[in-house]
Amino acid sequence: MKILVIDDSIFMQKLVESSLEKNFPEVIIITADNGEDGFNLYQIEKPNYIVTDLLMPGMDGIELVHKIRDFDKEVKIIVITADIQKTVRDEIERLQVSAFINKPFNEEKVIQLIKTIRSGN
């Protein structure tokens, strides 16, 4: 399984990476710290899952998810964000994401991420 993690915070990248590696020992993780690099890596690496933040410099996560969905209705996308606005959640969920998880990325949210991936959602 290949998972692309996109977040401009190295701390967040490491947190997500660590939780994925603990639960999926065979996983291959690729990272990017902005939407544009994330989109390029998505095209090259064809990951099974994309785990992305929303607020990033340059191309933000909302634009990224829209752009990916223009190409690919099937790839599984999980959003992890500090944005608590209902309008944002509604917009993202309309793009058929697998999960919308609010930061901070604590134990409960790790479980939510892992369950989402395990369910193949």
Next chain:
Amino acid sequence: MFSPIQKDVLIELLNIHIGQAASVLSEMLNQRVILTIPEIELITSDNLNILEFVQLGFSIGQKIISSIKFESKFEGMAYLVFPIEKAKSLVEICLEKVTTEKLDDSSITLTDLDFDVLKELCNIVFNSLIGEFGNLLNLKIRYSVPDINILCISTNKNYSLPPEINILILHTKFLLINNEIAATILVTLSTNSIYLLINKINELLGDLL
């Protein structure tokens, strides 16, 4: 700009938002966070020197200052300011490190990772605070990527704010198990944003007005 009852409602709303910020901080730091009820001031700047608020929270010394710009019909900037020695403690809690070293202002050095963690923490607090205004006003607020810096407050400097803006100042304390962190949150709002808030508050007050 706000009548006494409108200010009451605004303070109540801010209390709720700050409470939610404490809740997310608690999740991030994995410990109970108690928040003191913030002292709230609403002022209109007119080349105001921020050192006038020294005794209320902006004490002399090095601070961490994080800021975020938000836009839509509700627009402005939010700043979170707290002492640099507390910053290191917060990072260590987030990274689950333990230190018994007592740190003072002069011995603090923050690494890139420290700033990254602090930026993430401040971003979460900002989203809790400002995002709730978006939910309240049923607007989608767009944010800039937050900024984080060290600010050195000294008696020699004059920290003027741009004129003709409205400022909410919240002085609050986050109480952790072994730590008390005095933080100041400033939110600057455009006049249109203030009117949006006033209209919403009037709607909430309904027949009470």
